[in-house]
Amino acid sequence: MSTADVVVIGSGASGGMAAYNLTQKGVKVLLLDAGEEFDRRYFWTHTLPYQADARLRKGDEPPRFFLDKKEQPYLTPEGKPFDLMRVWGRGGKTNVWGRVSLRMSDLDFAAAERDGWGIPWPIRYADIAPYYDKAEQLMGVCGGTDDSDVLPGSKVLMPAPAPRCGEVFLRKACDKLRIPIVAGRRANFTRPHRGFAPCHYCGACGQGCDTASFFSSADHLIPQALETGNLEIQPNAVVARILVDANGRASGVQYFDRKTGAERQVKARVVVLGASAMDSTRILLNSKSTRFPNGLGNGSDQLGRNFCEQMMVHVRGFLPQLYGRGYTNDDGIGGEHVYMPRFNHRPDRPKPDYLRGFGMQFWNTGSQTTGADVAQHLPGFGAAFKAEVKKRYPALVSLHPFGEVLPRPENRVTVDESRRDRYGVPLMKIDVAFGDNERKMRKHMYDTCQEILETLKAEIVPIDREANDPPGSSIHEHGTCRMGKDPKTSVLNSFNQMHEVGNVFVVDGSAFPNASEKNPTLSIVALSWRATDYLAEELRAGRL
Amino acid sequence: MRPIDRREALRALGAPAFVPLLKHFHPSVPQQDGGWKPLLLAEGEIETVTQLAERIIPATDTPGARQALVHQYIDFVLSKAAPERRDRFREGLTWLDKRSQALFGSPFAALDAARQDELLGRLAAIPSSEDPAGVAFFAAAKQLTVDGYYRSEAAMTQELGFEGRTFLAEFKGCTHPEHHAWRLEE
Numbered sequence: 001m002s003t004a005d006v007v008v009i010g011s012g013a014s015g016g017m018a019a020y021n022l023t024q025k026g027v028k029v030l031l032l033d034a035g036e037e038f039d040r041r042y043f044w045t046h047t048l049p050y051q052a053d054a055r056l057r058k059g060d061e062p063p064r065f066f067l068d069k070k071e072q073p074y075l076t077p078e079g080k081p082f083d084l085m086r087v088w089g090r091g092g093k094t095n096v097w098g099r100v101s102l103r104m105s106d107l108d109f110a111a112a113e114r115d116g117w118g119i120p121w122p123i124r125y126a127d128i129a130p131y132y133d134k135a136e137q138l139m140g141v142c143g144g145t146d147d148s149d150v151l152p153g154s155k156v157l158m159p160a161p162a163p164r165c166g167e168v169f170l171r172k173a174c175d176k177l178r179i180p181i182v183a184g185r186r187a188n189f190t191r192p193h194r195g196f197a198p199c200h201y202c203g204a205c206g207q208g209c210d211t212a213s214f215f216s217s218a219d220h221l222i223p224q225a226l227e228t229g230n231l232e233i234q235p236n237a238v239v240a241r242i243l244v245d246a247n248g249r250a251s252g253v254q255y256f257d258r259k260t261g262a263e264r265q266v267k268a269r270v271v272v273l274g275a276s277a278m279d280s281t282r283i284l285l286n287s288k289s290t291r292f293p294n295g296l297g298n299g300s301d302q303l304g305r306n307f308c309e310q311m312m313v314h315v316r317g318f319l320p321q322l323y324g325r326g327y328t329n330d331d332g333i334g335g336e337h338v339y340m341p342r343f344n345h346r347p348d349r350p351k352p353d354y355l356r357g358f359g360m361q362f363w364n365t366g367s368q369t370t371g372a373d374v375a376q377h378l379p380g381f382g383a384a385f386k387a388e389v390k391k392r393y394p395a396l397v398s399l400h401p402f403g404e405v406l407p408r409p410e411n412r413v414t415v416d417e418s419r420r421d422r423y424g425v426p427l428m429k430i431d432v433a434f435g436d437n438e439r440k441m442r443k444h445m446y447d448t449c450q451e452i453l454e455t456l457k458a459e460i461v462p463i464d465r466e467a468n469d470p471p472g473s474s475i476h477e478h479g480t481c482r483m484g485k486d487p488k489t490s491v492l493n494s495f496n497q498m499h500e501v502g503n504v505f506v507v508d509g510s511a512f513p514n515a516s517e518k519n520p521t522l523s524i525v526a527l528s529w530r531a532t533d534y535l536a537e538e539l540r541a542g543r544l
Numbered sequence: 545m546r547p548i549d550r551r552e553a554l555r556a557l558g559a560p561a562f563v564p565l566l567k568h569f570h571p572s573v574p575q576q577d578g579g580w581k582p583l584l585l586a587e588g589e590i591e592t593v594t595q596l597a598e599r600i601i602p603a604t605d606t607p608g609a610r611q612a613l614v615h616q617y618i619d620f621v622l623s624k625a626a627p628e629r630r631d632r633f634r635e636g637l638t639w640l641d642k643r644s645q646a647l648f649g650s651p652f653a654a655l656d657a658a659r660q661d662e663l664l665g666r667l668a669a670i671p672s673s674e675d676p677a678g679v680a681f682f683a684a685a686k687q688l689t690v691d692g693y694y695r696s697e698a699a700m701t702q703e704l705g706f707e708g709r710t711f712l713a714e715f716k717g718c719t720h721p722e723h724h725a726w727r728l729e730e
Contacts, residue, residue, distance in 0.1 A: 162717025
């Protein structure tokens with residue numbers, strides 16, 4: 001293909017949706033994917049830990065979903081670690097994602113208007129709501145009938161799976177504390193969906209799904225795009241730069257073959273970046289020209305800045321009500337079957353001493369993992385210790401608050417001209433630290449977890465209140481290519497189109513002006529759908 | 545809830561494209577047998593590790609660490625570990641023998657179970673008055689032991705009765721009326 005109508009970079013939630021939507025509309029798309037297809041014949045989904053050990057000892061290996069940081073390094077300043085998880089291959093991170101599918105609301109879209117931090121989104125819930133409807137339907141999201149100012153409802157959800165024992169108790173505690181708790185919303189098919197089998201409740205979704213019974217771009221977007229005949233995929237294409245013409249418009253894409261290292265260029269009328277937040281930002285920052293000396297479309301100096309995500313902490317306890325009950329199959333749909341939406345803004349709550357909020361997830365509650373998850377938290381050794389582990393094995397409850405990390409201009413991605421990757425392309429540097437707001441919110445997170453467990457008279461595993469997961473751990477990177485009304489403070493307009501380069505769209509998580517406390521994939525899919533509807537119309541009208 | 549068997553799963557899933565793939569499920573892997581050779585640790589170290597792990601999780605009415613081949617797991621994990629971690633662990637084994645010699649006049653593996661438990665009890669005490677390096681070694685050895693034991697076939701099937709990672713036609717969740725009826729005290 002010498003000139004594609006649209007070159008899409010990345011095949012995950014955002015790039016996959018762009019390819020899916022555009023090809024259905026008759027647009028010719030070339031998809032540049034940094035890896036290859038993952039072969040589900042070799043997934044280790046139903047491999048028990050001891051079987052995995054035996055296979056590993058024989059030299060067998062599970063599929064390598066996550067990119068080796070040695071192959072594609074990134075820089076961090078001394079003492080400021082950042083844990084970047086990337087999946088380079090067909091479907092990207094949706095192969096192994098957490099599947100939590102939460103609608104954002106005007107609490108999130110208009111947050112900056114209320115508290116003055118950062119910039120508000122250029123869209124409101126009403127703009128994206130029809131796309132949430134379509135995305136949830138396509139993605140086979142299961143959930144309940146709840147509908148709130150935090151978590152708007154849906155009419156198209158599949159039935160929620162029944163709660164596990166520990167989740168029944170968590171709900172009672174939250175009822176007593178007047179903290180709403182709702183059915184989890186996850187893109188696991190609890191009914192047959194679009195010709196695919198329903199979930200078989202093995203709980204090993206993190207290893208990939210044998211039956212494609214949860215939403216992934218590799219199974220539920222790309223094959224459908226290929227069926228249109230309008231999609232061509234170039235695998236192992238590691239994109240370095242967007243090329244620009246004399247008029248400052250994108251003219252094509254430069255990439256390197258991951259197998260041979262050979263440089264390639266491809267022309268394009270329109271470029272859509274969906275390479276995930278950090279890599280799309282890296283590509284744009286490396287796309288320097290006389291017209292754009294600081295990176296493509298970066299006249300505002302906002303590209304790479306305003307990084308935001310979620311901060312997580314983890315609290316565990318054991319429910320005496322469940323002691324000694326023996327093993328229960330708690331696998332279910334993998335993660336928790338209940339979710340605690342943000343509640344700190346409610347009128348019956350004291351006004352927090354920090355901005356924004358947190359929600360809570362409860363993965364690994366019950367007998368979902370090995371006994372080591374219990375044993376490592378108990379003191380002692382010997383026959384009595386062994387008996388204590390067995391007694392608590394069905395009784396584990398795990399609390400995982402996710403709190404919004406504020407966007408700050410100094411939390412940023414840059415590229416370092418003096419350090420190059422294997423293709424000679426400048427490496428990205430990620431410079432991120434949490435601040436006071438996150439530390440204050442962390443205290444509220446721990447207090448809430450403790451309150452819930454104390455309400456249940458649970459045995460609480462000792463808490464280190466200074467602890468939180470390091471930056472990057474949420475795997476929800478945002479903000480570095482944000483959308484907004486004002487080209488001076490944002491990079492993209494309300495349709496994910498660059499203010500300064502009309503034929504470049506960025507449809508991944510980097511477009512979010514703020515992260516919210518919610519897992520972002522549903523919103524990414526909905527936004528990419530919306531942006532590419534607009535793109536296709538602009539293309540048809542001859543404006544691109 | 546009832547695990548459905550593989551044949552039934554094939555019918556239930558009814559997706560021909562996936563049928564050949566199901567052959568790859570549950571590969572039957574024999575336990576490592578007597579022909580096992582350590583990848584990293586020396587024979588003497590293996591003996592110490594085996595005895596140490598067995599004191600942490602002894603055989604009771606169900607298998608302990610020795611029968612669960614935890615020493616093989618620990619040797620494998622350490623063989624893949626960073627050099628510093630390996631060295632620290634091996635130095636810990638040396639420390640354990642020295643401390644054992646000082647207290648009881650014999651290396652750890654030559655002690656009877658009661659003496660072994662006495663020494664480990666000193667290391668497990670909170671707070672412990674033992675050398676912090678020894679306390680840290682015990683914590684590392686305990687973590688490796690519980691990781692290895694509870695992921696073993698012996699522990700998963702005989703000790704904890706794990707029946708997950710399977711095919712279920714339906715997930716029923718909590719089916720215990722007493723859990724649903726349970727009320728918080730006012």
